[in-house]
Amino acid sequence: MNRYVSLINETVDYIEKNITRALTLEELAEHFYVSAFHFNRIFKTVVGISLKQYILGRKLTQSLERLDHRDAAVIDVAYDFGFEYPEVYSRAFKKQFGISPSVYKKEKNAGVRVEKIAVVERDIINYKGTLVLKESFVYRQAIPLQGRSIEVNRGDESFAVDLNRFGSQFLTETGQYEGLDHNCFFTIVNCHGSEDEGYTVFYGKQTESNNFDQRLTVRIIPEGWYMSFTYRGDMFNIGETFEEDLYRLIMIKEIEIKPIGIGMINIYRADYFQTNAVEILIPVKKRL
Incomplete structure (x- = not known):
């Protein structure tokens, strides 16, 4: 730790x-x-x-x-x-x-x-006398996903319940679908940019073939550079903590976020329910 x-x-x-x-x-x-x-x-x-x-x-x-x-x-x-x-x-x-x-x-x-307080586990380092989140930069090839979306509002009392129910239903229903990688799943989170705290959350699994299931929606995670972070804990506790961590990191290191229509990508691997480890990706402009 x-x-x-x-x-x-x-x-x-x-x-x-x-x-x-x-x-x-x-x-x-x-x-x-x-x-x-x-x-x-x-x-x-x-x-x-x-x-x-x-x-x-x-x-x-x-x-x-x-x-x-x-x-x-x-x-x-x-x-x-x-x-x-x-x-x-x-x-x-x-x-x-x-x-x-x-x-x-x-x-x-x-x-x-x-x-x-439920202290969220993540890597924090001393950067030139200031405590900031430790980031790594990774180049990712495009990742085709198939899944479903839900619109939620963080200000609603049912926010966590609605997301948990939707996510559980998605994993259960797609558990036997062919042509999907069941070893991990993704969520793509987009903020509506309004004061009502509205979000669209896409739950998806990676496509293993060119056969797309008509019951699901296709989304592509674009090829490019991303900042990568690992957090451990309940995702609802991680959310607000990560926003503050990311803002501080961007301001201190002057990192430029790349607008690609995706706010945040969360990757949950097969051992997630044992480790509570989530990889978070944020798109950034090309690293020199």
Whole structure:
């Protein structure tokens, strides 16, 4: 496992075990033998938010369970989760959830919770003093695919369920189709470019012959240069993490994306369900 990812995995577990204490950046940095400056930088790169934000969010989220008990006083909950003053806890609570702790005790309706982070495993390196995603450049021949598409919206509550169901149905239905490579499958993801978070996702398998199945749609992954990355984990956790990683990498290394009508290609090989390893390809302009 990448050393930066491993460090933050250990950090997240340490925070969970000590969530009721007044945890600080300095304490955690000392515990893991890293300077406070670098520790906070590593955490924000791997997780996407600052260490302070994450700890506060987890404290407030876990305090909800205590507040659910009828005899739990707000002042006691504040002290139990390491807040020096109840007023500080109440202000932070209202900022996070939109209501005060006392109102929550009556209504039991809180806003956005901060769940324990699922750290996505990928390769992060130190590039000229800046932490970035490690990329490799590969030249791919054209890959003919046959498959089906679905349109989804990441803002919908059913987003993950709809994609999982569609993907499972595709793999089951095409499992016996002749002329397809069943050792891996692909997804091609295209963003609609609008504010409604709409996507078209094409599920496909590589064609092994020139006989195309009329029940499926043909798509070609064009020949050319691609950036290649390997991620491990649930694809829904990988998605947002990868977007942030890619944006940072492009800005720092000034890499030019090639517009070919394909946003992102995900390759799931035969051992995916055992390893959770996904290869991600992004089309780029010719490498010199």
